[in-house]
Amino acid sequence: MKKRIDEFQIHDKHYKQILDRVKNDPYAQSLGIQLTKFEAGFAEAVLDVQSHMVNAHGTVHGAVIYALADHAFSVACNAYGKTSVGLSTTIQFIEAVKPGERIVARATETRRNFRTGFYRIEIFHGENPVATMEAVAYRKDQYFVELEDQE
Structure with missing residues (x-):
């Protein structure tokens, strides 16, 4: 019988390796997106909007707001070291943002199983909601961290 993997243990044990992998997203970096919080199933990222x-x-x-939300989603769903990719997203834009403003995206895992993960991403300017996104991740079979047999 196959032993069940404790993904919270993987997150804790391989935190730095996972963080190094997810924070070094070339597209997010090209936009100036910065990862500010990273936990198991949660991520927060910020962007100072340019002209x-x-x-x-x-x-x-809207594509810029989406990119920020998508990056936070990507980080949150890959937090356990298991290769996860976006399967579907739905975003609702609530309020316009202007250049020079800072926007923050917070991705929170609402449910996860072996094959899929479900996330809610909220984007804010200060306390004002800018957009919300619902996202589903497809969790592949492989982990991008080295797992030992005892885990």
């Missing part, structure tokens, strides 16, 4: 990130109306492009 080149606006749409034709002078407000922040």
Whole structure:
């Protein structure tokens, strides 16, 4: 009989290795997204919005807000060292953001099993909600950290 893997133990034991992997996302770095919190099933990331990130109306492009939310989601769903990829997302934009403002995305795991994970991502400017996103992750078979047999 196969021993059940304690993914919280994996997160704790391989925290630095997992963090190094998820925080070094080239696309997020190119936008200036910074990871500010990282826990098992939770991530927070911030972005200081630049003037080149606006749409034709002078407000922040939805793709920029989505990219911030998606990065927080990616970090949260990969927090256990198991390769996880986005399966589906739904985002609702609530309020416009202007250049020079800082936005924060917080991704929280609501449920996870062997194959899928479910997440709610909230994006804020200060205390004001900017957008919300629901996301589902597909959890592949392999871990990107080295697991010992005793885990």
